[in-house]
Amino acid sequence: MDSQKELLESFQEYLRVEGFSPGDRLPNEIDLAERFGVSRGTLREVIIHLGFLGILERSARRGTYVKEPSISEIGGSLAMQFAVAGYGFEELKEARLALELSQVGVLIKRMTPSTLDQLTELIALMEAAVDKPLEADRLDMRFHLALIEVTGNRPLMIFSHLLSLIFKPEHRAKFLNATAARKSVADHRAMLKAIRGEDKGALSKLIRQHIKPL
Numbered sequence: 369m370d371s372q373k374e375l376l377e378s379f380q381e382y383l384r385v386e387g388f389s390p391g392d393r394l395p396n397e398i399d400l401a402e403r404f405g406v407s408r409g410t411l412r413e414v415i416i417h418l419g420f421l422g423i424l425e426r427s428a429r430r431g432t433y434v435k436e437p438s439i440s441e442i443g444g445s446l447a448m449q450f451a452v453a454g455y456g457f458e459e460l461k462e463a464r465l466a467l468e469l470s471q472v473g474v475l476i477k478r479m480t481p482s483t484l485d486q487l488t489e490l491i492a493l494m495e496a497a498v499d500k501p502l503e504a505d506r507l508d509m510r511f512h513l514a515l516i517e518v519t520g521n522r523p524l525m526i527f528s529h530l531l532s533l534i535f536k537p538e539h540r541a542k543f544l545n546a547t548a549a550r551k552s553v554a555d556h557r558a559m560l561k562a563i564r565g566e567d568k569g570a571l572s573k574l575i576r577q578h579i580k581p582l
Contacts, residue, residue, distance in 0.1 A: 372413065375406060379414050383423075383434070390436030394424070397432070421445065439522055443529030450533055460534050465579045467527055468512070469572055474519045476566050483518055487560055490514060495553045501544035508552050509535045515559075552578075 422437035494507040562571040
């Protein structure tokens with residue numbers, strides 16, 4: 369291999385092509401090093417790197433196997449990459465709008481009475497916290513994350529970590545007040561009403577009206 373980067377890319381391609389799944393054990397390091405034409409030490413560095421990414425895990429008893437990274441691990445890593453890439457607020461807002469609009473049909477279909485009760489409680493907590501801007505904003509984000517969680521769609525839930533960037537203090541300063549919090553409370557209640565009525569058109573319109581002025 370010409371470089372560690374090329375080895376990493378080749379190794380990841382190997383995992384994909386061979387169809388490794390969570391829980392599958394990899395061949396031993398000696399065999400893998402021979403396969404890729406590198407030293408065992410070099411091969412181990414790649415395995416350790418993929419371990420940090422939550423893709424592989426090494427165990428003295430089991431050897432190296434494919435790990436199933438959690439949604440929060442993948443989403444957190446993705447959010448960090450977006451953060452250091454320096455994408456602007458408008459781009460993030462467009463991504464958020466596309467994300468939330470994409471879930472409308474599935475959200476209505478998969479909503480349950482118990483989840484509606486939980487979302488209603490979040491709105492009540494936010495209303496009670498309107499004079500505590502940071503707490504109200506945290507509950508605002510939690511409401512939108514909870515909506516995405518309703519879909520049960522893991523890729524959507526991973527990308528929902530983008531919300532953590534949009535809700536960064538430098539983007540939210542003008543919304544950290546009681547007036548803005550009360551508007552969000554009203555918007556959230558209107559969204560739940562549309563969900564209960566299974567009105568996709570109304571819900572899509574409300575999401576646009578809620579996000580576009582940001």
